[in-house]
Structures are given as C-alpha cells and as structure tokens.
Amino acid sequence: MIDDVAGTFIWQGELKMIASRRVSLAQGLIQGFAIIWDQCSTTMKGKLEQLPAFQQINTDKNPVGLLGEIKNIICG
Numbered sequence: 154m155i156d157d158v159a160g161t162f163i164w165q166g167e168l169k170m171i172a173s174r175r176v177s178l179a180q181g182l183i184q185g186f187a188i189i190w191d192q193c194s195t196t197m198k199g200k201l202e203q204l205p206a207f208q209q210i211n212t213d214k215n216p217v218g219l220l221g222e223i224k225n226i227i228c229g
Contacts, residue, residue, distance in 0.1 A: 185216035193223070200226050 193201065201207050201222055210218040 182216055183214045186214040186219060189216055189219050189223075197223065197226065 190198070201219070204222055206218070206222065209215075210222065
C-alpha cells in the first residue's frame with residue numbers, strides 16, 4: 154500500500170512538471186529561431202523571405218524548418 158501511495162505521489166509530481174516543460178520548450182524554440190535569424194545576413198534574410206514556406210516557418214517560429222531552408226539555399 155505504501156509503495157502505491159509513493160508511486161502515485163511521484164506520478165503527480167511528474168504530471169505537474171509537464172506544463173512547465175511545454176512552456177520551456179516553446180520559449181526555447183522561439184529563442185532558437187531568433188538566434189538563427191539574427192545570425193543571417195541581409196542577403197540570406199531576403200532569400201528566405203521569398204520562399205513560399207517562409208511565412209509558415211516564421212509564424213511557427215520553427216528553428217528546424219529555418220535551418221532546413223538555409224541549408225537548401227546554401228547547397229543549391
């Protein structure tokens with residue numbers, strides 16, 4: 154019985170942490186996007202802004218998508 158109470162207590166603690174982890178993830182993605190964007194040259198920013206997928210990437214603040222598009226531009 155005590156093990157079940159302890160397990161339930163631990164589970165409840167982990168459940169409460171999920172919300173804060175999601176907020177931290179969202180903030181981290183936005184910060185990552187901003188860092189990558191700030192490192193781009195004016196020319197690169199212009200090329201990225203002309204891409205059809207850029208509007209969605211910018212709205213979502215998707216750093217993975219941004220890096221993928223930068224790689225496509227650089228590698229041709």
